[in-house]
Amino acid sequence: MNTEKQRQAIIATAHRRYATKKYDPTKHISTADWQTILEVGRLSPSSFGYEPWQFVLIDSDQVKQDIKPFSWGAVNSINGADKLLLILARTDVSYDSAYVARLVSDVKGHIYSKSSPVSQNFKHFQENDLQLDSPRARFDWAAKQCYIAMANMMTAAAELGIDSCPIEGFNYRQMNQYLKVHHLADTKHWRAAVMVSFGYRDQPIKPKVRQPLSAIYRTI
């Protein structure tokens, strides 16, 4: 049985996490804390366990300045956050892709075959249940999973007393074009899903403004 203290600690973490607008650029995340946040991202759940993500740390000042003009939602983070992470989503996760074949054989250690029950279940799931009938739908499905990893990383950061900000305020077409032109990503297979920054705030945490539970939760 969990204690009231544990429950309160979880809620306190949820209040502590907020979308940081002003970071203190002089404060840095320790290597151990950063590795912990990344590890939580790595351990995140994904559909069928196919991990359709890549975590790209934007460390280069040049890159940060280059993307600023089309990344309005990231300007505060670029100006002060210690870490700016771009999460890329895989574009072509399907039962017969080389990507899934590699994941199944190299990561999961199973024998891969397009005709295996797992592969065929996955095909049916994607095509019939989710109706992923376009490259865009497939990308969006992969990107949803990137958001799960991002959320887990932000919660872990809050637990560690580290602030964060989720960022989708940028021009996706220009970002992908930038990554392609500068050979920073294989944009045929990987495209920008979302960004997230981490660091230490230079502002008070704003109290949460949310709908009451009664407006968003019901039982059927």
Ligand SMILES: Cc1cc2nc3c(=O)[nH]c(=O)nc-3n(C[C@H](O)[C@H](O)[C@H](O)COP(=O)(O)O)c2cc1C
């Ligand atoms: C998917 C997503 C994208 C967001 N994009 C941005 C962004 O580009 N820039 C920004 O400053 N905040 C961004 N936010 C932060 C939200 O505005 C913020 O989470 C929301 O207003 C609730 O406030 P809180 O996170 O401080 O509780 C984003 C949040 C989410 C979940």
